[in-house]
Amino acid sequence: MKLELKGITKRFGSLVANDHIDLVVEPGQVHCLLGENGAGKSTLMNVLYGLYDPSEGEILVDGKPVVFKGPGDAMAAGIGMVHQHFMLIPVFTVAENVALGNEATKAAGFLNLDETRRKISEISKQYGFHVDPDALVEDLPVGVQQRVEIIKALVRDAEVLILDEPTAVLTPQETDELLDIIRQLKAAGKSIVFISHKLREVKEISDIITVIRRGKVVGSADPSASPTELASAMVGRAVSLTLEKKPAQPGEATFKVRDLTVVDHNGQHVVDGLSFDIAKGEVLAIAGVQGNGQTELTEAILGVQPHVTGSIVLDGVELLGKSVKQVLSAGVGFVPEDRKIDGLVGTFSISENMVLDLYDKPPFAQGIGMKPALIASHAEKKVEEFDVRTPSIDVAVGTLSGGNQQKVVLARELSRPLRLFIASQPTRGLDVGSIEFVHKRVIAERDNGTPVMIVSTELDEVLELADRIAVLYRGKLVGIVPAGTSRDVLGLMMAGVPEHEAELTAHKTLEGGTHV
Amino acid sequence: MSTTTTQSGGGTPAGNAPARPGKTGATELVSWKAGIGLSLLAILGTVLFGFMSDSKSAGFGIAEAANEAASSVAALVTFILALLLSVGLGYMWFARRRSGRASGSASVPGWLPPSTVAAVVVLGLAALGVAKVSKITLPSAAIGWIASVILLGLAGYTVYLTQAKKATPRWVGGTFAAVFLIGFMVWIVAGGNGDEPSISLAGLIAGSVTLAVPLVFGSLSGVLCERVGVVNIAIEGQLLLGAFSAAVVATVTHNVYAGLVAAAVAGALVSLVLAVVSIKYLVNQIIVGVVLNVLISGLTSFLFSTLLTADPDGLNKPGRLPPVDIPFLSDIPIIGPILFHQSLVGYLMYIAVIVVYLGLFHTKWGLRVRAVGEHPQAADTVGINVNRTRFWNVLMGGAIAGIGGSFFTLVSVDAFSKDMSGGRGYIALAALIFGRWNPIGAFLAALLFGFADNLQSVITIIGSPVPSQFMAMLPYALTVFAVAGLVGRSRPPAASGIPYVKG
């Protein structure tokens, strides 16, 4: 099946997300869409999948124009999509999720899940998936959930499969498995649209690369193009892939975590016996695949996790058992991983958000009365300092772009003297310009002599910022390695392989030459 | 390398990180809550049923057969059937359990234990019928103390389990509730006036079912709406407008069945406003619900005061839907009158519960409905029209609640009066939550509320140690207790209350 997009334009109000995009996907081809966050890749695919109406332009299947009024039409035309955030219902079983929208039924509309189970095992056998049709989706690891998504598309006889940032949640090894699956699908004659901003994967898997920037196609590239070439095409200017920073000047270790264990409401040890130190003026990066205890670790330090044992000492003071307010008062700056949910009150103005954790402290408050004038002038100052692009400080923060929102969070957290700075996924969803800004600020804080802890699932970011790297796997510390450790070793460690073993294996694989 | 890595995705069902242990529902109660809650109740029970027990005995009338001969035959047949069923189910349970234990996985289906218990209860009742026992008399002090000991024992067991960090099994809660209920009934009846106070058990239960009818319809409406992601506070309004329309249309057309249809239409009409305003215009669903209730209350009261009182014969004399006996079955003692001596609305209730249950959990329609209520975006991406599904479900829920409303004017009383639903829509809402968004659960919860309601009026007649206001308070207090203690952790459909906008 040949799929063509002609002059697709999508506007949201005054924002043009896609600007006259042309794209051709040939059968049996892996077509990569490369572009940084916010470039309009996902919007384009949502148009293609019938979730959005295009403002202009048309879609052609095998040369004939089609109009998709909803995903149902797109699926009927043979297009399947694996969304970045899985579209699975957590309390349903695999079979129910696969059946949904495409149900086999017995008389009177009663479900025939056996039929669905049969199809699932058929496809599982063909592509070597190991999926139990009766498992609840919420109990499955993300890698398996992703396979359920792929099965969903294959059950519907998809000929074109769109994968939107499929590797964001996977370990490097799971990523390799996924790439294998993609090769199999390609061999079976399916077309794949692979959306990513990660150069390595794109180079490895694609037959053709289309680069999108600010909603426009800026050109296509060959997989053999060099990474710097691709990166500058993606960003629109020459980018140095590394951050300029001075070597760390670590001082005394003022932040000490010992035997930290967090138990969740199901009784699982989501953080299991962690011990590490962070010295003044160094960045410790916590690496690991999403969901290996990073969130719980940072939340335990902040004091919002209920069942925590062990010890967290900052400047000789035990933080464990203290309220969030006390922890913040002890000088902890905290950038949560999800700024929309944990970092900002979307409907509050910028100035209110700038004092979200300082609202009751002098000079912003005296007793229980607040000082609106001071809060406003503080906000003006910070908006200036952190270059937040906004018409006014009274604008609801939720209406700002992601980068500007993150700047508000950073401005707030860095606006008081810190004894420890924690940032979770500080650049998730940001464009390159904002990423550079955030990284510079983080390093500046380090150079101020603050111990800094960065949690990131992006290996690039970890390598860029870290002075030391701690790798978490299933709540346990796999090891702490120096900044210069190779990607392959880190990748193996993220899958739970201990440091020395990982080094040996990585060495062997490199010699074998199978790994890129 | 491959030993650890390639398996990380697919082959770790027993892995410790993401898999949750609670699949079998072993953590039924939040540990400390169960222990403390049951202990408090056990102490309360001991004080009331034990220390404050009366020396009198409590009588429970069983048989009130209209037709002695038919009744005893029916009782015998039921007895035999119940015996076979109990033995069959009991054996199945036992066998499944043993095979389950052997294979190391729980394989007793969830429906089996309660069905077995139900069969045994029916068996017991039938046995009483066969033995022609017309009345059971129980010494209240003895029963009270026995109940107290069992309650304390169960509470102690729960505390022990909690301390040992084990989950409390389901049966503990069930048994506790049953024993508490028996102790309470004996205590309260024995406290009545006269030397040997007694009440009719059959009458009590049958009355409870009758009072529960509008509650069941209302809570089913709630289930249908919440399962699809729309909070329906407007149940009260749906019941009330259903009652009003049934009365007026039945009077005007001289046809009670036309009244029934009109009630369904009226309920759906209320839903239509709810659906349009909350789904299309994205107004908070709770607000719309509350406001609709006020609107319907005002509207029906206004029309009642102007039109209906001006011409009661021409507009407000609907006539009644008579009870229909199902031959033979209605003669079974106790069970007969409850299940098989109902008005058309009563039978519709049973049908509605079963249809909604099967529909939601075993059909294509139900799968889609639940998907929309849990994760509308996911439903959208597989081609399900989220807002249209919501729209139709809300409409259907309204129609069901409307039929429930017709109960007031076509079955209970044969005329409409101001605000005659009397807050039952809100109780239905409580039943829905109590029943954990499940049609069967909502049905049972509604029965419990109907029971408490009926008990209050029965107790007022025979006199009781508890002021009637406290009896009246009971269902509400129970709901607060349940919402805070037991149901607080059960989860409603994830997208309930959140409007859906594409993209």
Add this chain to the structure above:
Amino acid sequence: MSESNAPRQENDVAPERPETLDDEVVLDLALDTADGAMAPSVIPATSQGGQIPHAAGGSVFRQIVTGNAMVSVLSVVLAIVLGGILMAVTNPKVAETAGYFFARPGDMLTEVFRPYVALVQGSIFNWAGADTAAQLYPITETLTVSTPLILAGLGVALAFRAGLFNIGAQGQIIFGALFGAYVGFTWHLPFLVHLLLVIVAGFVGGAVWGGVVGLLKARTGAHEVIVTIMLNYIANFLLLFLLTTPAFQRKGSTNPISPFLDQSALFPELLGPQFRLHAGFLLAVLATVFVWWLLKRSTLGFEFRAVGANQSAARTAGINVPRAVILVMAIAGALAGLAGIAQVSGTEKYLSGGVAASIGFDAITVALLGRSTPWGTFFAGLLFGAFRAGGVAMQAETQTPIDIVLVIQSLIVLFIAAPPLVRAIFGLNPRKKKKATGGPGSGTMPSGKIESGAATA
């Protein structure tokens, strides 16, 4: 398109997609729900008191035409018109006069407008009154009736701002009245001291009953809507029970009513004995100022609003969410409790089973109409007070049942909650017509919108 794959009903997409709402409504929703991650609060933060400034902006004219103030006025007009139609249709005299409408149109119009004339006469100014006092009596009556509505409305509104739906004002009023009345008729103290204590008792009573809700919500996660509904019933039955006990029942009476409160425990009449207006109204004004200060200028209010708008962010910022929930419910309950005091120390002067009337439920509509801002609630309370006071006069004068007031009130709130609906009815929607089918050119945003957005940004 839809014909081609018609066989499967459910898969078939509706012939016309749901109309695209104003960008603004969608944007607001995204704000209120953090992009669908959480349920929006009852009065979404975006609709609390005026427009939330968007980064995109909008033209000034547009804001006036489509803004909240305009929508509020239009909603009231619309509801009054619909109420008028309802009254006209059910009034046999209207039908009668309609028969000779073309001969004497005045008759029918008089008949149609009679109830509303009576309503105005009973709530604002009675031009037929014999003297100034009689002419002004209606407006004082409106203020009197508004007093508990405003107080209870503030209680509901305050809870709304913390994202809690307080349906329990009814029970909280009862508890306030219960505590206050007890102090009022059992203790015998000098004037100001006694009244002050009664007020404090009412405050505490309401705070206890509201605080219980907050406590259950914070500690066990019990849904406040369910809990408050249930607590209303419990409070009501408790009141009925207590009124049969010697401590509360009037000596020598078999009715469930309490003794009269001491004269020293009553609010002084503001305009002399011929008017019912009492100092409780001043209390309502003070309470409005207090709530305004609390929400706008105090750290506590900041916490409440933050918890209401985004609990996770509030928690991460160090706000003690359970404490805020308990406190806000206690204060909300206390405000409703003061409404109970306005009843027992102001108008009723004794405690009876009907002390709360339906104030607790009316308070919800008052708070909704006031968009849960303090002054909005104040004026909404005045409006609904006028409806109530005028409704009584209307019923006496024209035999129009006072229930019509409920209809009008709820219609107002319904319309106000759905600004796009009102705008659509009055043809004020700023968006251009969209073509029904997708395809080239469809779904483009009106270019005017883009320009105006760009101009102010």
